[in-house]
Amino acid sequence: MVVTISxxxxxxxxxxxxxxxxASVVVERWYMAPGVRRVPITDGRLTATLFLPSGPGPFPGLLDLWGGGEGKLVEYRAALLASLALDYLTPQIINKGTGKMVDNDYFETAYRVLExxxxxxxxxxxxxxxxxxxxxxxxTAVYSEVLKLSCDSNGSHVQPIDGPVEQIMTYFNKNVEKTRYNEDNQVIWRDLLLPIPTDPSLKVDVGRLQCPLLLIVGEDAQNWPSYESAMDMREMMERAGxxxxxxxxxxKNAGHLIEPPFTPFVRASSFRTVTNPPFTMMALWGGELVAHSHAQEEAWRKTLVFLRENLYGGMKPGALFSNL
Incomplete structure (x- = not known):
């Protein structure tokens, strides 16, 4: 990424x-350390990118799933984490050939590629x-038998649990009348999943979870009710033991786009939907500059600690990762 500082x-x-x-200077930010290998994968219907750290390994692995939007591959976080001695696979969630969202088995296929x-x-x-x-x-963390660890940022457990992944978006669209716009005509979608339902068929049963789970929440997120969802998940897990x-x-005062540290703060931006046909609008992500920037720094550091403690589990991590 190239940044001009003036x-x-x-x-x-x-x-x-x-x-x-x-005065002005151009600063180039590198996301991939020397020696990290980027390997495109097209294995049958799977489209993904694998980042391999330098060295012989073997290393723990991470499967990275990004947001909706156009469903394209987003690689910079994967490259950063591969630079910290973690194998990293980031799959595409929209089939390029059909334009449709992939099904449930797609993600387990990606998992098997790593495994x-x-x-x-x-x-x-x-x-x-x-x-x-x-x-x-x-x-996947709750209903799959393969996952050992999950980190989730500004999402929700509110979704129909019986059916394909695409039904998550269908459920969103059923509540489209709850869409709001601010004075700048920026769309706010957080109300589409509120209030948090009590119907168990509309929520992932996190009470069944058997692996460590990290939730990162921006309390001012404006397109997912991530705070309300996190509190409900906490209550569900407390009841389940x-x-x-x-x-x-x-x-507090952090928005939806909690990215790696020093990523520019974006309160609102253009967003292209995954609907058919797709359309573009200005989406409000939320957050305040200082609070959001602090959240990005702290959440990244604590995510690395969480991954190190749960993935390495007594192993000696690579030098770069162990120093963070």
């Missing part, structure tokens, strides 16, 4: 094009989900 006279918040530029790779410890694999990807990860598996990182 200096102007005084304290400016707008109108930069009309100001006299005092069977000679440089990956098949018994030490986690899933990391963001937004819509977090919803899929929660479902498995709350010892749950870790919640909740950040």
């Amino acid at each position: 200096v102007y006279q005084g304290h400016q918040t707008e109108g930069f094009l009309d100001q006299v530029l005092l 069977q790779h000679p440089q990956i410890l098949g018994s030490r694999i986690a899933m990391l989900g963001f937004s819509f990807g977090a919803a899929v990860t929660l479902r 498995n709350s010892h598996l749950l870790t919640v990182l909740s950040y």
Whole structure:
């Protein structure tokens, strides 16, 4: 990523094009350490990218699921974590040929690719989900027999549990009348899943969870009710007696897009839907600059600790990872 840092006279918040530029420098941010290998995968219907750390391994593995949007591959977080001695596979959630969302078995197929790779410890694999990807990860963590660890950022357990992954979006669309817009005509979707239902067929039963779960929550997220969902999941797990598996990182005034540290804060941006046909709108993600930036730094650090403690489990991590 290339960032231009510019200096102007005084304290400016707008109108930069009309100001006299005092100094400027271009900074290039690297997401992939030397020696990390990027391997595109097209195994049957699976489209993904595998990042392999330098060294012989074997290493723990991570399966990364991103949000809805266009369902395209998003690789920079995968490259960062592979640079920290973790094998990392990021699959595409929209079939390029049909334009449709993939089915439930697709993610277990991706998991098996990691599990069977000679440089990956098949018994030490986690899933990391963001937004819509977090919803899929929660479902997989509870109802799949293969997952050992789950990290989820700003998603929800509210979804029909009997049926394909695509039904999650169908359930969203049933409540489309709850869509709101702010004064800048930015769309707010968080109400589509509120109030949190009591019907057990509309929630992933996290009381059945048998692996450690980390939830990262931006309390000002405006397109998923991630805070309400996290509190409901905590209550469900307390009733079931498995709350010892749950870790919640909740950040006041942080928005939806909790990214790796020093990623530019984005309160709202253009968003292309996965509907047929797709359309583009301005989505409000929420958050305040300072609070959100703090959340990104702390959540990343604590996520690395969570992964290290649960994936390495007595092993000696690679030098880069162990120093974080």
